Amino acid sequence: MTASSSLDGVLAPVLTPFGPDLSVDEARFIRLARTLMDQGLGLAPFGTTSEGNSLSVDEKIGLMDALAAAGLDMARMMPGTGCCALSDSVRLSAHAVTLGCGGVLMLPPFYYKNPSEDGLFAAFAETIERVGDARLRVFLYHFPQQSQVPITLSLIERLLKAYPGIVAGAKDSSGDFANMEAMCTHFPGFKVFAGTERLILSVMRAGGAGCISANANIHGAAMLDLVRRWQEPDAAKHQTALEGFRSVMEGLPLIAALKAVTARRTGEPEWRRVRPPLVQFPVEREEELMERLKGIGVLG
Template sequence: MSSNRNAEVFAPALTPLHDDLRVNRDAFVRFCRWLVAQGAGLAVFGTNSEASSLSMAEKIDLLQALVEAKIPPGRMMPGVGLCALPETIELTRAALALGCTATLTLPPFYYKPVDDDGLFAYYAEIIQAVGSSALKMYLYHIPQFTGVGISHALIARLIDAYPQTVVGIKDSSGDWANTEGMLRSFPGFRVFPASESLLEKALPLGAAGCISATANVQPGAIAAAIAQWGTDGFAPLQGRIHAVRTLFQKYPMIPALKHAVGRATGEQAWRRVRPPLRALDGGLAQPLEAGLSALGFSMEAL
């Protein structure tokens, strides 16, 4: 067993909203600056970014805003997977044009059932249409949301066909056996579990780190834990970040995370979500805040 010394944490950056539910561009840029300063990369337009509630135009505009703000594109892994193949291709091209070579690509998630041949064709069409050797595609396995799984056989087929392009995966299945199987079956393939709670088990098997919802609220702590892997300092850090993750998992994740950021910043924009999601009400907000206080939790320098 060998840990990946290049392991890192990415946050599926939350998206702040104005009172008319337009994206708050300035607050988004400020938050992403903080995440990067804390040691996290930006998996913008991930699930917890409310990606499926954002238009493609909004996503491209926000990527442009980050680049204009001098946030290094190399620290970004934008989510680009959409149901319509031409839109996925267009968004991937836009990300590459802005210098974001790493992309996180959901499978198409409307038609079901879809077999591996159909999914292989989808990913192959993206790669061939984009036609760039710079593209580094990360697959996104979250079948509880998409209803479309990414099998180990499909991963092997894509790696074989596009070894320089299909370079990793985010496994959000919540199934450790599946994550472990990926880590053992595909050495050198960058596997990101979706929870910092799994670092203790995943890093010894060569995990690439994690892409975690709660990296939005504890990016520095997760980055510090990864940096301390293999030392006596890791276990207490792992314990603390696991406790925070466990607390947030008791609540609707996106509203809870946005409530916590709103609590730290005092900005109402952070508590807003786009329908059909609903902001955390008092009955849930109060115990969340009590739990955070009990943990001595704070969002440093935000």
């Protein structure tokens, strides 16, 4: 199995737990990572849901090392390594390759808005060249609502021509199925992951590779079941159920809500902590959220 094919399916962007002083709680992070992988999920730490841009490079490297030391399958990992600083992206990506990660999920540099395509191409190309390792597999992170820096089809085409085999796929969190379908259609073999469980069935039918969704932290097994069974006659029924689940979570401060649910499910209140500028989910709203999730059969 190649590194990139080992990532097909559903990847969970692992929540990052914090201690009372907001330092990373490594032991709790590893426990959640192991629980998710035991469900058959891959991991995509240090993206949006992991509060990745609130973590330092050293903290991310420390957590990658901890995942490897815990004996987890690094070929099923796609850590987020895209930073505003070129040297940070290079350092994180090179370390992920050294540890045997199946790929890296790379945001474009996102501080400067409206960059030219030439500038974005140079940012990705320079990172790839400086890592200088044929084992590197780059998955582009298209999330224009958050980063304000879209990854266009023409940019993907340029990168694929320049770095075939290294530029391996994308996570599309835009919610725009037409864009995901276009990536699948125009770039055969390019692995497209939906950024929402709402589009799993559509993306799989278009030739996609799977899904990377924040909600996989609490409902990933159901997402993986649909990815595995998307060709079966009752797949649409499972997709509808996932859409009902997504409807419960939409409109909430998602990271804080997921941490609140995780705190309730594990009996570990420490999970509620988030790093500023995020704030904790209101405790008075937790019971309502838990009841709604129980009502659709997500929680026992």
